[in-house]
Amino acid sequence: MQLEEGKERFIEAWGALGSSWGVTRTMAQIHALLLVSNVPKSSDDVMEELQISRGNVNTNMRMLVEWGLAYKKLIPGERKEFFVAEKDMSKVVKSIVIARKKRELEPMLRLLDELTGVDGNDAAAEDFRHVIRDLKLYSHKADSALDALVKVDSNWFFSTFLSMIK
């Protein structure tokens, strides 16, 4: 396979994968483009290579930076902004976990807290509170586990985790 074809297929696949991980298709494609590029890219470069509009590039670039999946790279003598990808996959995963935890898990925990206070002493209310309590317990565990995951070094995590389960 030729290098160019390889890059294209990778960008496409990374976009598809991203879109099911809360990263939009285009955001993931820009990340992929930067990943397989050894030089920093400007908005114009990305516009041309992915055939997308300036506004789209700008919005998604800023999102990538916000999520910690790409960085601005200023090139001396250039007024344009250039970008490079975060290439350490453990950092990429951590960033995504953190962003989604905040967006999704934390609001759910808050809701579950509220819902343990529903009125009523009948069986129906008791049952409801029981389900909610179970979920809350589980969600808190998941929350702690994810917190831990993003704190530890990924090599340590994987090697220890895998040796645990062998």
Place this chain on the structure above:
Amino acid sequence: MQLEEGKERFIEAWGALGSSWGVTRTMAQIHALLLVSNVPKSSDDVMEELQISRGNVNTNMRMLVEWGLAYKKLIPGERKEFFVAEKDMSKVVKSIVIARKKRELEPMLRLLDELTGVDGNDAAAEDFRHVIRDLKLYSHKADSALDALVKVDSNWFFSTFLSMIK
């Protein structure tokens, strides 16, 4: 808060949460409805309570069953099919992990295998292969970790995992 209001808010929130986990909004809402209901529900019940069409209920119900998030429950003397939710959250998470791993991670692993074979001996091709090799290594680790996760008992997992990272 009244029980009914609590249930409604829970169904709505669970739907929103699900929709960012690859489970569609409606699918998650049906699951939530079954979760907070202690009796099995028929299609007609769900249609009425969530105000959605028969086709929609049918499609999403079958998906829930396919994913292992709900089960058919036959009630003697009834011709209708009834459904109950899987209430064990560790099973719910496992089911979702398995479904998504198959859909997403495995195709990516296959692609990465192909891409290590791109032609060329120049620096550009070497760099590309290097990025791909890194991703492959990381993806395989993630794949193994997820395989392990779905195999182990969740209480064991959490307690051991948390004690590791303390």
Place this chain on the structure above:
DNA sequence: CCCCACTTTCAGTATTTACTGAAAGCTATG
């Protein structure tokens, strides 16, 4: 073997989500 109660399918439609492009906003430089 046909009817009735139910389930499934799917073309059409509605809703949500993402993208475009032009205009407005910055900011370094002369």
Place this chain on the structure above:
DNA sequence: CATAGCTTTCAGTAAATACTGAAAGTGGGG
């Protein structure tokens, strides 16, 4: 302090996704 070079914003539009409802399919009971 005016302009050129670049970035940001956002109303309008396109594309993707989910839902509806009616018609077709299925199978148990009479």
